Each structure stands twice: as C-alpha cells, then as structure tokens.
Amino acid sequence: MSQTEAADLKSQDIDSSEAPVPGSVSDSKISDLIADDMSAVNQNIQQAIQSDVVLINQMGHYIIGAGGKRLRPKLVLLSALAQGYQGSQHTKIAAVIEFIHTATLLHDDVVDSSGLRRGRETANNVWGNEAAVLVGDFLYSRSFEMMVEVGQMRVMEILSSATNTIAAGEVMQLMNIGEAEVSVERYMNVIEAKTAKLFEAATQLGAVLAGADESTEQLMARFGSRLGLAFQLIDDALDYTAKSDDLGKNAGDDLAEGKPTLPLIYAMQTVGGDQAGLIGQALATAQKQGFLPDDQLQPIVDVVCQSGAIEHTIALAQQQVNLAVRDLQCLSPGVYKDALASIAQASVNRRF
Numbered sequence: 001m002s003q004t005e006a007a008d009l010k011s012q013d014i015d016s017s018e019a020p021v022p023g024s025v026s027d028s029k030i031s032d033l034i035a036d037d038m039s040a041v042n043q044n045i046q047q048a049i050q051s052d053v054v055l056i057n058q059m060g061h062y063i064i065g066a067g068g069k070r071l072r073p074k075l076v077l078l079s080a081l082a083q084g085y086q087g088s089q090h091t092k093i094a095a096v097i098e099f100i101h102t103a104t105l106l107h108d109d110v111v112d113s114s115g116l117r118r119g120r121e122t123a124n125n126v127w128g129n130e131a132a133v134l135v136g137d138f139l140y141s142r143s144f145e146m147m148v149e150v151g152q153m154r155v156m157e158i159l160s161s162a163t164n165t166i167a168a169g170e171v172m173q174l175m176n177i178g179e180a181e182v183s184v185e186r187y188m189n190v191i192e193a194k195t196a197k198l199f200e201a202a203t204q205l206g207a208v209l210a211g212a213d214e215s216t217e218q219l220m221a222r223f224g225s226r227l228g229l230a231f232q233l234i235d236d237a238l239d240y241t242a243k244s245d246d247l248g249k250n251a252g253d254d255l256a257e258g259k260p261t262l263p264l265i266y267a268m269q270t271v272g273g274d275q276a277g278l279i280g281q282a283l284a285t286a287q288k289q290g291f292l293p294d295d296q297l298q299p300i301v302d303v304v305c306q307s308g309a310i311e312h313t314i315a316l317a318q319q320q321v322n323l324a325v326r327d328l329q330c331l332s333p334g335v336y337k338d339a340l341a342s343i344a345q346a347s348v349n350r351r352f
Contacts, residue, residue, distance in 0.1 A: 025335065025342040030074070033339060037077045037091055038070065044095035048142055059123050059135045063102055072097045072202045074343070075227075079206025079220055082336035089150050090209050096159065097202050099143040104166055104198075106136035111174065112257055113290065154208050162201040169193025173259065178287025180268065180280035182260040191232040192225070199228030203340075219330040223340070226324035231347045233317035236261035237310050238350075240301055252297050255304075258286030262316070263309040264300075270307045279303065317348050 031038075049060040073094035080090040108114070109122040110129045116122060124132035140163065147156050172190045176182045203224030207217040239254045240263050254261050260268075260283060268276045282300045286292040292300075304310070321344045331337040 024345075025339045027346070030078075030339045030342065033335060034074065034077045034081070037081075037094075038073070040088065040091035041070070041073050041077070041094045041098070044092050044146075045098060048095060048099070048146060049139075051138070055127070055131060056135055056138055059127055059131065060139075062126070063106065063123055063135075070098060071231075071343070072101055072198055075199065075202040075224060075340070076206050078336050078340050078343070079203040079224075080209045081206075082331050082334060082340060083207060083210035083212050083216070085206070085210040087209070089152075090206065092146055092150055093155065093205050093209065094202075096143045096146045097198065097205075099139045099146070100159070100163060100166075101198060103136040103139040103143070104170070104194075106132045106139070108170070110136075111170070112253070114253065152208070155205060158201050158204055158208065162197050165193050165197045169195075169197065176260055178258040178283050179260060180283050182265060184262065184265060187260065187262055187265055188229075191229060191236075195232040196225045196228030199231065200225040203227075216330045219327045223324045223327040223344075226320045226327065227344050227347060230317040230320040230324070230344070233262060233313050233320070234348055234350065237263055237313040237317075239263075240304050241310055252301060255282070255300055256286060256292040256297055257290075258283050258292070262313050263304050266309040266312050267304040267307040270309065271303060275303050314348065321345055321348050 025033075045064055049057070049064060051057055051060070076094040076097055077090055105117065106123055109117060110124045110132050114122050115125045122132075123135070143159075147159055150156075169190055169192070172186075173194060176186060176190065200221045201224070204217055204221035207220040212220070236254065239252060239261065255264065264279060264283075268279050271279075279300055282292055282296055285296065324344045325341050328337055328341055331340075
C-alpha cells in the first residue's frame, strides 16, 4: 500500500460514496445457486483430508467439521460461474483455498495461544501446539498436491504467491505486537497480506479458470482484495463490540494479545494525553505477560468505543466495499454478479 493511500485511510473524513449496487441476493438464495458446487467442494475436502495417520484424521475432521461460512470457497465458485465457467476444477480450487485458510487458522491459534474458535476449543487446546502446527503443515502440503492436479501453471503461481504473502503478513503482525507507534499504513499492510491476499486469490482464480482476459482477471483480484480488507476491518471492530458467544471466540482477544488494530490505532491518535498513555501501557503489559487482565482490558475497550474509532473503522470498511462493487462492473449482469456484490455488502453489515 502506498503512502498516499495510507494517508487517505488515516483521514477522518472518509469518502463513503456508494457504487452502483446490483440486485441484492439473500444468503439462502446464494446457497441455492451453488448448492451442487459446494457439495462437490465438501467432497473434495473430505477425500483430501484422509490420511493413514490417525491423529491427522482426528484433527482434520474436528477442524473441518467446526463449520464456518466457507466464504472463500464460495468466492471461487461465484467468480468462476459469473464468467461462464462450465468445468469442475473450480470446486477443487475452492477446496484448496479452504485448506490454506484452515492451515493459517491452526498456526494463528498456536501463535496467539487461542483457546476458542467458532464456539469450540481450538485444536491446539485439545491436542497441543506441536500437533496443531504439524497438521497445519499437512494441510498446506496437501493443498499444493491438489494444485498440481489442476494442471495450470497460472493457478500454482497465484496460490504459491498468496501463501508466501500470507506467511509474511503473519510475521509482520507478530512484529507489531505491543507496539504503541504502529501507523495506519503498517496496519493496512498487515491485513492486506494476512487476510485480503487469500480473498484476492479466490476471486482471481475464478477468473483464471474461466479464461478471462488480463484486465478482468486483475479487476476480480482487486475486488477480492478490497472485500478481504473490509472483512478484516469489521472483524477488528467486532473484537471491541461483539459478545464472545456471538463471535465464537473471546471478545477483546486482539487487545489482550497486544495487537494494535485500526480501532486501537485510531483511538490512540484521537484521544491523546493520559488515555493514549493508558493504551500504550496496556499494549506493553500484553506483550510482556502474553495477556491483559480483565480489569485492565475493559477501560481500554471503553476508551476505544468512546473515541469514534468503531464508527471510523466501519466507514472505512464500507468504503472498501463500495470500491469493490465498482470493480464488479467488469462482469456481465447476472445473478452470480449480484451474489458477489451481496456478499461484499454483507461483510460490513454482519454483527458477528
């Protein structure tokens, strides 16, 4: 992300002008549209996760069975179908995307010492950190085997680049933990790499499979990236506002782990004085102790919520969605295009 873009993001006066929005498509309608394709994706996942190693089977089924929205696989399917794709490789690529995503979650939970995800104990809490890391590695390696089976060099180029970028983003985030001086630019670079990159790969690969021209491929990649940014921005806002039961994980985890996300960065830049110092001390404590006690957590949450940071973060997410919808103008009108636009808007409207 350029310095100019970062400066625009830092501005309190965010341009939230809306793009022309295609017809809205409900979640149930989207599910109906791609029901057969998602069934094939799930079959691919179940087949690929099988192993002669009992622990891999146990953990694999536990993780995959935990549910989740399967959002990234859906984006692969819808992107391909919106461009007239008629084959079956999109379901395999969608499964690959889900494997990569699941592997990153396994590794994240170990790094963050997380105990809860999607309302259940994390795999590392059940089987230990060593097993979680190794099964995450298994999912990564299996995903590359599946890429090879697709037999398209462009697919491998995009996915290998994406996994490398995601790993770099995780390291960048680790370096920011406990840092009170993290800039908006540094934060945006982190979420662009660790979250938005896989969204970008998902929608770009749909275009590649459909044989789209280079311009359309790049616009679809940009759509996915902007959607991914919006998705992460809302996640970071919800960490301060949603209830643990709704999130399926512990609310306030980012702050407790010392992660300076946009709501916290904005609050520090806005409130100043003693309150900014209080936030800085909390980050330092979280980094040193590996957690932040509840009696120190709630006062910071209150400062963030009262500073206007949540509203600012949501407005920025909406701006990204508006830009993403504009990118969809490269597609011909149709229900799949409308579904992609509806998913983008839903990423901002969700409450958990």
